[in-house]
Amino acid sequence: MSNIGKVVGVNGNMVRVEFENDVLMNEVAYVKLKEKRLKSEVIRVRGKRAEMQVFEMTKGIGVGDEVEFTSDLLSVSLGPGLLGQIFDGLQNPLPQLAEQCGFFLERGIYLDAIPANRKWKFTPVAKVGDTVTRGEKLGSVPEGIFEHWIMVPFNQYGTYKVKSIAAPGEYAVKDRIAELEDEKGRTISVNMVFQWPVKRAVDVYAERLKPVDPLVTQIRIIDALFPVARGGTYCIPGPFGAGKTVLQQLTSRYADIDIVIVAACGERAGEVVETLREFPELIDPRTGKSLMERTIIICNTSSMPVAAREASVYTAVTMAEYYRQMGLHVLLLADSTSRWAQAMREMSGRLEEIPGEEAFPAYLESVIATFYERAGIVRLKSGQIGSVTVGGTVSPAGGNFEEPVTQATLKVVGAFHGLSRERSDARRYPAIHPLESWSKYQGIIDKKRTSFVRQALFASDEVGQMMKVVGEEGTSLDDYMVYLKGEFFDSVFLQQNAFDKVDAATTGDRQKYVFDTIISIILATFDMSDKESARSFFNQLRQRFLDWNGAPMDSDEFKKIEGEIMAMLEQHRKESAAEAAEKFKQMFG
Amino acid sequence: MRKIYSRIDEISGNVVTVQADGIKYGELAEITSAHGKSLAEVILLDGGKVSLQVFAGSRGISTGDEVRFLSQPMMVSFSDDLMGRIFNGRGTPRDNGSALTENLIEIGGPSVNPAKRIIPRNMIRTGIPMIDLFNSLVESQKLPIFSISGEPYNELLARVALQAEVDLIVLGGCGLKYDDYLFFKERLESGGAMSRSIFFVHTAADPVVECLMVPDISLAVAEKFALKGKRVLVLITDMTNFSDAMKEIAITMEQVPSNRGYPGDLYSQLASRYEKAVDFDGAGSITILAVTTMPGDDVTHPVPDNTGYITEGQFYLKNGRIEPFGSLSRLKQLVNGKTRDDHRALMDGMIKLYASYKETLEKKSMGFRMSDWDEKLLKYGTLFESELMDLSVNIPLEGALDKGWEILAACFNPDETGLRTNLTSKFWPKKEAVTHG
Ligand SMILES: Nc1ncnc2c1ncn2[C@@H]1O[C@H](COP(=O)(O)OP(=O)(O)O)[C@@H](O)[C@H]1O
Ligand SMILES: [Mg+2]
16 A cells, blocks of 8 residues: 655755655655656655655656655664765665766665675574563674674564574575564564664663763874763864864774764765775774774765755764664764755755744754764663764854854864864964864863963963064063963974874874973973074974974884983973972872 | 747746646746747746746746747757867857757766765876965866956966866856957967867856856766766856856745855755866866856855865965965875975975964064064065966976975075974075074
């Protein structure tokens, strides 16, 4: 008994349909166009008319065309084999699509996200007679470097007795691996893959915990000053060209995390290509395997259909939640959440909803909040811990943070990495503004140290501002030293060369080590006679430090340069080495 | 089976509405009025109501005019015969050549599967240091020139077109001044490039709706040539006119504007054009260089702002120079690692120093005493501007790199440059060693 409707209007990617039987909000329907079926989602229902967003180009659709409703919500397939794949916003595997259609994205072609005939080596865990509920482990298969849990599907809400379970062996995802019997004695058959509606958060855990563990990104300014926590959220707003995407690319490579999901949402295709071509070649030092094995790419770039862009972030976060259920730590990087918000705006405009600020829909804030709420660190029913961390870039119009998407995002995230145009213009990368950014999380360096350094930065900036008014000649040598120390810290620690093999990623240990060296420099008093010699000294010191940043930590070069730096300090520091060490100890223990 | 209707219900802006059946979204129609025929495209279906945007504009259209639906979307003829020819925004000849009707291809087709894209790898050399050294242009890049009106952006476009090693040049003119159209024609002819060029030109005097077709038609043709293995350079001038044409239609259709009257889908609309830039695995490529004039020199204006978020950088043209700040080639790092060891470091280092120079200039303008360091920066900035930034400079990349070191050595000690020691010891010009200051 299929539910059929008829097109009565077309406006861009919005199609209005008249229907007879019941339809569901957010139900998937297909517009039939000759031999093609174009996937759509019901986004408003009024009387016997539904408005649908079509996930494809609508060219060629006419009034009277048939529409087939499916009674299913927009969903993704969850099961082994997602890792390493490249999907569009609706979970179509793009490489397979290319095999079928060539260079261009042909509309109306939908492929299985999970290869149906690949075999997995299944090891049962549950036993006949066990009582199980949704999300509990029935067995596992190895997926790359991970043990992929085969669980009771999240959409089975009852309590079940295991009636049968497959013996160890090779199975395809659609093969039955268990039979479960519910309270009423009905039997359901379970295989390795199931569907979950993307707009519904996966809530199959025992409890949500507070995010406290730092997630080391190996980007110094983040880890030291504006840390991210596992299970937390953060955002990177910035004008175009300030370095949002590069930051996310670096994070996707170097972050200390099990799985990375990259959601390329409405931005350049070329940027994703770099990731998808390079990751298979890059070896993850922690696992010895290619980075691609821990990565999923969701790619709905700017020229791909707008409605699918809206769906893409949900597709991404649903897969993140799925892997979290296996006790893994997942990082979702969305670039850019503004494009997702704009997709909502486009649709809201076509629906002729009453617009809010800058024509964004009135529900923008709550939708953004709900999305970020899907991050979190959780204790599973099994007692294990898993997390989803969400980092989203924001692309504010005109680079002005006083706009709806940035503001709505700042209300809900735990850390703010604000990129500044001045810093990127001056090639001070990463261009995260050290005075304006913030984080509510505890990082790898203790509070005492970071607040000391932050104060030094603020003081340096103050002198810098003052110098703009009174000039260098109107600034005392002491103040000038304060200024130079801040600038020094900025250039050798906060700035980081993304294109240098060594400097691109700094381990937590190295960060702590270097941080203390820098603190001791900020603490020191130097025997400078005038500003000229002070500047020249810091120039030389910076030079050696930059060389130091380029030397691997366990190398002889590292030790050699460190020795040179120490010698330079000894030569000009007023305190003796013992005095300096004592001062440091008093302040930081 | 073509459907003909002879009753127009509504005429508003350049959009007309008729009652019609069996019409498809995006379909073309031909409207015959006392002033001749015009094409029109279906942009809205609402029950039996069909709204069309009229390419020639609605001026002089009568409610009794005939509307004939063509049952097909906008197409353009594609063949080698296009080379050396000049057309308007609808694809009809502007030169004296014959109309082309063979082998019609659809315009505004689907986008390339990201999985089929490859990482761009070839630098396009222009001889302009501000491009080659600081913001290298890369084959398959999409890059706008942000410019205030009055700047020599069309000269810059033409110069890059003539200097770049490409197989084919497609020029898309959106609201082009007639003089500028003639300028391009003459420059490409005198440069011997006209026979490998194709023009789709909408001039300021032509109906505004036709302007909307220009990028699509230019890119559709470019795409077909690229698939046949050609390296195509597409020049579009000026995308702000294109965006304004879109704004006009959106307002006519009573769409809620998002920002300064521009429609909420401005970003997606611009992106679907710019994203046509591509390097096809095993075939040719499309590189897009477009002009975006900035009303009031305001980069935050919605057109340059949205463009900057889409394109792979931008050249910021100001006072006849490509400004180092605000200019960016996002693809430069894909090619500048393979040019010369010092390329990347020099590129960043020199700009950092130029930023310091600008600060010093500010201090100077406020009447502060200049320290020795300030004096060095002043000297540096002046040299940098005259030897590298001036648009008349035309030297290969290697020459520009050498020039860079010379300028540094004329102004600073190695350790003042912020460049790593291994580089300064290798590239620092020997003879011009300066005494320590
Ligand atoms: N950390 C960095 N180190 C060096 N260059 C950078 C860095 N971040 C950004 N850039 C430069 O800036 C350009 C734009 O960065 P991108 O991340 O694409 O900006 P956004 O995403 O904010 O528009 C890059 O192509 C690169 O040239
Ligand atoms: Mg970006």
